[in-house]
Amino acid sequence: MKKIIIAGPCSAETESQILETAIKLKQIGVKIIRASLFKPRTNPGFEGVGLKGCLWLAKITKMNLIAATEILLPQQVKKVIEKIKKEGGKINNLLFWIGARNQNHLIQKQIAKNILKYAPSSVKLLIKNQPWPDEKHWLGIVNHILSVGFPKNRLILCHRGFADNPPPSFRNRPDYQMAKNLKKTTQIPLVIDPSHIGGTKDNVIKVIKETIPLDFNGYIIEVHPTPEKAKTDAKQQLSIEEFRKIFMIINHEEK
Numbered sequence: 695m696k697k698i699i700i701a702g703p704c705s706a707e708t709e710s711q712i713l714e715t716a717i718k719l720k721q722i723g724v725k726i727i728r729a730s731l732f733k734p735r736t737n738p739g740f741e742g743v744g745l746k747g748c749l750w751l752a753k754i755t756k757m758n759l760i761a762a763t764e765i766l767l768p769q770q771v772k773k774v775i776e777k778i779k780k781e782g783g784k785i786n787n788l789l790f791w792i793g794a795r796n797q798n799h800l801i802q803k804q805i806a807k808n809i810l811k812y813a814p815s816s817v818k819l820l821i822k823n824q825p826w827p828d829e830k831h832w833l834g835i836v837n838h839i840l841s842v843g844f845p846k847n848r849l850i851l852c853h854r855g856f857a858d859n860p861p862p863s864f865r866n867r868p869d870y871q872m873a874k875n876l877k878k879t880t881q882i883p884l885v886i887d888p889s890h891i892g893g894t895k896d897n898v899i900k901v902i903k904e905t906i907p908l909d910f911n912g913y914i915i916e917v918h919p920t921p922e923k924a925k926t927d928a929k930q931q932l933s934i935e936e937f938r939k940i941f942m943i944i945n946h947e948e949k
């Protein structure tokens with residue numbers, strides 16, 4: 695089955711950064727561009743460009759690409775959709791996600807409710823695992839979201855590793871067995887986030903290569919036109935060329 699590949703910068707920073715990435719990734723064959731407008735941060739500082747980036751996301755959607763962005767607060771769903779519509783974007787071409795650190799189930803449910811209310815039915819929601827290892831909690835997030843009537847076929851799961859005991863030089867510890875269990879129990883496609891597991895370019899490539907045979911449904915990969923200048927997660931973002939090489943390997947193995 696064709697893998698889901700979501701690629702793009704950790705954060706949308708400028709119009710040229712995000713559009714250059716989208717144009718080049720489209721040429722390579724990517725259909726879903728990640729571009730976070732709102733960033734959960736460990737410390738105060740850059741928290742994402744916010745709603746002003748909707749203009750850039752609108753341009754991505756008009757290139758017949760899907761623009762993927764993290765939602766931190768329920769009210770951001772309506773605001774992002776309205777702004778993208780106002781900028782002439784295609785609101786069918788969106789994907790939202792709930793990040794690892796957003797672990798209030800009331801917020802998770804309200805985000806899902808707002809997507810149901812304001813987004814067209816083509817818009818999917820990706821759910822990342824929480825930062826600590828607990829299969830019941832991860833399954834609980836899915837159940838909370840399903841409990842508000844969000845259809846299973848609009849969900850994608852994402853494994854971004856757990857914060858406890860990462861392997862040397864890794865950022866988070868993957869638990870592929872737990873991820874497999876979740877995929878099986880929920881019957882929802884699951885993608886791997888090698889960027890937040892690996893934490894460095896070399897580890898990102900390593901995680902991708904070791905998971906290709908594991909039968910997951912794809913990847914969300916951080917890619918930046920000039921990774922060393924990135925405002926967030928500079929160490930783990932692949933350049934376009936580095937991504938091109940690994941994308942070819944993923945596609946080759948799939949055939």
Ligand code: PEP
Binds near residue numbers: 734795890
């Ligand atoms: C991200 O995707 O950039 C991010 C903040 O990741 P996570 O929610 O997995 O920490």
Ligand code: MN
Binds near residue numbers: 704916926927
């Ligand atoms: Mn990141």
